[in-house]
Amino acid sequence: MNPLPILLGLACAAGLTLIADGLRPRPPGSRSSRRTGRRRSVDRHRMLATVAAGVAAGAVTRWPVAVLLAAAAVWALPRVLGPDREHTRAVARIEAIATWAELLRDTLSSAAGLEQAITATAPVTPHPIRAQVQALDTAVRGGARLPAALRVFAVDLADPTADLVVRALTQAAGYHGGQLSQCLTSLAVTARELAVIRMRVATKRAATRTAARVITGTAVAMVAGLILLNSGFLTPYQSVTGQMVLLVVGAVFAAGFWWLVRASRLPEPPRVLANPGGLAVGEGRAG
Template sequence: MGVMVLTVPLAALLGAGTAFGLLLLAVGLTQRDAGPVDLDAATLDTESWLSRFASARGPVDRRRVALCLAIGVGVGVATRWPVAAALAGAGAWVLPAIIGPDRDHARRVARIEAIATWTEALRDNLSAAAGLEQAITASAIESPEPIREEVTRLATRLQRSWRLSDALRAFADELADPTADLVVAGLLMAARGSGGQLGDVLGELAASARAKVASRQRVAAARNRNRTSARVIVGATLAMAGFLIVLNRDYLAPFDGVAGQLVLLAAGGCFAASFAWLSRLMRDRDTARILAGVAAPAKSEAVPT
């Protein structure tokens, strides 16, 4: 008798407020400044960790935020549970990256294959070109699509009389890929006159890149089994919850009170922890770069003509 029961208007209001708070948090974490801000030393010293974290985030996808907000409000109205509204909105935000197709993997594999193709083209151009810079410029004409923009900028920098080493370091910084770092390292050694058999080295690097693609494909196949298991768990849980809400609402009556909401929050926390662990298992760990942060400042890279 002493259990407080949430009415429909109150539950809808709480769910909408919770979802709106999640929206504001997402916008705050993903907001980027339009331009550089001149900060003094005192401001930098008092900058919070949240601000530093937000500065590393990409631009917010407002349509995705609106969809998550709509799902959270809809679940809140249907269940009259503010915790369910918050969990639904958060789940709609994070679950597609865990149980959906791994588009990042396909993009990374395509870039590695493109790097291998470009390396082979550069090796072939070395035999006909007058030098390494001419070979790089010629390779930009038919460079693979995933890295065409970066290769074109590299060729443009060389045509604008940038030092070869500086242009290559900027190229590696733009690609931000361990395989590209190996290729650029070989080219940097050649630029310093210690490349030796550069054509053979580039051929071996291209073969290594293609072997890495095959290895990543095998890893992706193993990860797909984890994604399938996660899809089955999520689908079965949502189907059971929907079935009980529609056909046997009385069975879920204990969740209408404050204690029930706390239990639901604990259950949602267990699911969140398990999916966070699963996401960590599926995370790409081949991200160590040997040329990280080596791009020279733009103002010092150009050489006057």
């Protein structure tokens, strides 16, 4: 049976689904919602590339397992073997939080109140968290209670280091702020030390990621060379047994890459504010 019409039908269905999802109207949301929308847009492009790779593999090899393996590789390998963007964003966010804590400390030292300090630092906050700090400033100037606005701010950042700063600011806003400057100084030092630790870990695991890229590139080049230059060598894989063997080999590779991702991922420290959004949104609107 020729699998090409089936593959083309699946590709057409996937394309129509993506078009319908893109045309569906969505209400305007918060910055975190817009970030989620951008992430979904990237996922849609990855989905299209995945479908295209599966169709191309099926057209060249006529193997159902090749369709599955090619689609899985295009979907997963760029995230596994590509630049560690999540690490870069996490380090930039932590350093930005440390800088903002220092800005708040210096502004508070001039006898400004906490709300005034947030307003003063919002335009000069480092870019990775500037949008969230400006949203916090807008909420405070709009009449929201500072503790509720800070909780929404913590939800938007979703970072354990930011939770520490929010905890200190919330306590200063609700009770007393006599030790806030010293606390912000300590938090800034801790955040920068955490960023340094992350950089050291990333440097040590760079060799592992490079080795994985070399192994993967060699395997892909070998398979492509066999398909283009010596397709007869792959004839045994055309049988049902050969397809099952190929599926097992692909599963072994997938397990290896899954282990690589798990081993190279730096575990996040626990969040200080457990479920910070449970009451925040309601309080912020009420305020």
